[in-house]
Amino acid sequence: MDAKTLCLGVLTLGDASGYEIKKHFEEGPFAHFHAAGFGSIYPALNALLREGHVTRTETTQTGRPDKKIYKITEAGRKAFRHALHKDPAPDSYRSEAIFMMFFSDLLDGDQVRHVYDEYLAKYRTRADRMARQDSCSCQNGQRFVHGLGLAIYRAVVSYMEQNRGLLLAPHATQQGGGAASVAE
Amino acid sequence: MDAKTLCLGVLTLGDASGYEIKKHFEEGPFAHFHAAGFGSIYPALNALLREGHVTRTETTQTGRPDKKIYKITEAGRKAFRHALHKDPAPDSYRSEAIFMMFFSDLLDGDQVRHVYDEYLAKYRTRADRMARQDSCSCQNGQRFVHGLGLAIYRAVVSYMEQNRGLLLAPHATQQGGGAASVAE
DNA sequence: CATTCATATCTCGCAGCGATATATATCTAG
DNA sequence: CTAGATATATATCGCTGCGAGATATGAATG
Numbered sequence: 001m002d003a004k005t006l007c008l009g010v011l012t013l014g015d016a017s018g019y020e021i022k023k024h025f026e027e028g029p030f031a032h033f034h035a036a037g038f039g040s041i042y043p044a045l046n047a048l049l050r051e052g053h054v055t056r057t058e059t060t061q062t063g064r065p066d067k068k069i070y071k072i073t074e075a076g077r078k079a080f081r082h083a084l085h086k087d088p089a090p091d092s093y094r095s096e097a098i099f100m101m102f103f104s105d106l107l108d109g110d111q112v113r114h115v116y117d118e119y120l121a122k123y124r125t126r127a128d129r130m131a132r133q134d135s136c137s138c139q140n141g142q143r144f145v146h147g148l149g150l151a152i153y154r155a156v157v158s159y160m161e162q163n164r165g166l167l168l169a170p171h172a173t174q175q176g177g178g179a180a181s182v183a184e
Numbered sequence: 185m186d187a188k189t190l191c192l193g194v195l196t197l198g199d200a201s202g203y204e205i206k207k208h209f210e211e212g213p214f215a216h217f218h219a220a221g222f223g224s225i226y227p228a229l230n231a232l233l234r235e236g237h238v239t240r241t242e243t244t245q246t247g248r249p250d251k252k253i254y255k256i257t258e259a260g261r262k263a264f265r266h267a268l269h270k271d272p273a274p275d276s277y278r279s280e281a282i283f284m285m286f287f288s289d290l291l292d293g294d295q296v297r298h299v300y301d302e303y304l305a306k307y308r309t310r311a312d313r314m315a316r317q318d319s320c321s322c323q324n325g326q327r328f329v330h331g332l333g334l335a336i337y338r339a340v341v342s343y344m345e346q347n348r349g350l351l352l353a354p355h356a357t358q359q360g361g362g363a364a365s366v367a368e
Numbered sequence: 369c370a371t372t373c374a375t376a377t378c379t380c381g382c383a384g385c386g387a388t389a390t391a392t393a394t395c396t397a398g
Numbered sequence: 399c400t401a402g403a404t405a406t407a408t409a410t411c412g413c414t415g416c417g418a419g420a421t422a423t424g425a426a427t428g
Contacts, residue, residue: 001280001283002414002415003414003415006283009283009286009287012287012290017375017376017377018376018377018378019375019376019377020376029286030282030283030286032277033277033278033279033282033283033286034278034279034283035276035278035416036415036416037415037416037417038377038378038379038416038417039378039379039380039414039415039416039417039418040414040415040416042377042378042379043378043379043414043415044415061375061376065375065376065377065421065422065423065424066376066377067375067376067377068376068377080290081290081291084284084287084290084291084295085291085295088279088280088281088283088284088299088303089280090306091277091278091279091280091281091282092219092277092278092279093216093217093275093276093277093278094217094218094219094275094276094277095217095218095272095275095276096185096272096273096275097272097275098214098217098275098329098332099185099190099193099214099217099218099272100268100272101325101328101329102193102213102214102217102325102326102328102329103193103196103268103325104323104324104325104328105323105324105325106196106264106265106268107265107268107269111268111269115272119272122274139288139289140288140289140350140351141285141286141287141288141289141350141351142286143350144285144286144288144347144350144351145282145285145286147343147347147350148282148340148343148344148347151339151340151342151343152336152339152340152343154339155335155336155338155339156332156335156336158335159331159332159335159336160332163328163331163332166324166325166327166328166331167324167325167328186383186384187383187384201406201407201408202407202408202409203406203407203408204407219385220384220385221384221385221386222385222386222408222409222410223383223384223385223386223387223409223410223411224383224384224385226408226409226410227383227384227409227410228384245406245407249390249391249392249406249407249408250407250408251406251407251408252407252408
């Protein structure tokens with residue numbers, strides 16, 4: 001699925017600028033299942049404009065830089081629906097943090113603890129934020145995806161809490177404690 | 185984390201050819217947390233050879249094409265350990281299937297059912313395979329990562345089974361027949 | 369008064385994914 | 399018995415697109 005299709009998808013939810021589309025991929029409802037950077041979004045929007053799949057309105061703002069609001073056209077909706085009817089590419093997940101934890105025996109204790117703590121904190125924050133967001137979205141697909149994200153985040157948090165001992169020294173589970181043998 | 189570091193990581197687990205390294209990323213213990221294609225692996229191995237981080241042994245096989253076995257050097261181990269001490273890049277997860285399910289209201293029922301069924305089947309298979317693999321790996325980091333993968337897959341399967349109704353029409357599950365109201 | 373942050377658009381280089389080419393032996397189907 | 403698929407094995411090429419930076423400005427922070 002290319003960047004154009006992703007942008008069209010966001011635009012079916014409402015008109016937006018390139019900047020807003022990016023934010024959508026960072027904080028929005030499917031932030032957790034896809035990403036896109038400026039380097040893909042802006043070229044994609046220009047291509048969509050050329051193809052007549054979106055229209056562009058330039059809004060002059062006082063103070064702020066000018067905004068270019070993109071709106072999906074009927075042709076765009078049709079193209080998007082068409083793209084959704086192809087077989088989905090397989091999922092791809094990549095996590096450097098987990099790769100590091102896999103090799104925890106090659107790392108010193110402080111680094112493992114650091115990576116573990118940061119990772120758990122990040123997933124806790126996300127789970128909390130998602131739980132608060134609730135399902136303001138009325139559409140079933142959106143509710144389904146939101147719930148799935150939440151379920152995954154909770155599973156990760158729960159597993160990590162219960163298996164901390166596997167990664168971090170078998171002796172002390174305390175963090176404040178006095179670093180007995182671990183000296184640097 | 186670049187392809188070179190990923191290859192070094194695999195080679196700390198044992199000598200391997202480029203082909204075997206690829207298989208490692210497809211079926212091995214961290215298959216689920218990273219991927220790499222030939223287009224990244226072979227150039228990476230050549231670069232590592234130039235840098236002295238691996239050595240290469242050409243083995244002539246009868247029948248099969250020649251194999252080039254790569255072995256990590258002391259310098260390579262050091263470089264790998266060094267790379268593991270940098271802050272990990274944030275996770276990235278991309279799933280076209282979930283993106284599609286998000287927009288399930290724009291798709292016709294057959295397509296949604298198709299995507300849902302394929303997706304659930306794939307995750308069930310993976311969860312089963314992982315459960316069977318067990319933790320033959322004695323190292324803690326490997327056990328931790330294996331368990332985490334299993335926990336995530338189980339959470340996905342469980343959530344999807346319980347929330348099938350959100351995506352697929354509330355009335356009928358209609359697989360074959362005329363479909364009354366409640367079939368399941 | 370300086371700096372950092374948030375809004376906003378856009379380009380460029382480099383990494384790397386997917387597809388393809390090449391070669392061969394075995395396994396499967398017609 | 400041959401045709402095609404499958405598995406082993408290496409390698410390159412083009413296109414996509416990510417990350418980093420350039421550019422611009424007002425508002426909040428120090």
